Amino acid sequence: MAEGAEVAGRRVLIVEDVVTSGGQIILSTKELRTLGADIREALCVIDRQQGGEASLAAADITLVSLLTSTALRPTH
Numbered sequence: 001m002a003e004g005a006e007v008a009g010r011r012v013l014i015v016e017d018v019v020t021s022g023g024q025i026i027l028s029t030k031e032l033r034t035l036g037a038d039i040r041e042a043l044c045v046i047d048r049q050q051g052g053e054a055s056l057a058a059a060d061i062t063l064v065s066l067l068t069s070t071a072l073r074p075t076h
Contacts, residue, residue: 040062
């Protein structure tokens with residue numbers, strides 16, 4: 001579930017390729033927080049803008065995305 005050292009008492013960043021609903025991030029965060037991880041943000045490459053950001057916010061997780069589905073749509 002987590003790469004690297006022990007997570008208890010450490011700040012942990014969740015990294016995901018694509019976020020749709022945010023459900024998997026919420027599940028993983030819940031488990032990691034149970035182990036003592038301090039999780040405040042999740043980083044994704046593409047936010048599909050289908051409710052994930054709001055779902056994560058409700059779980060006290062800020063979504064930071066490199067791209068959005070809107071940015072990837074052709075403009076012509």
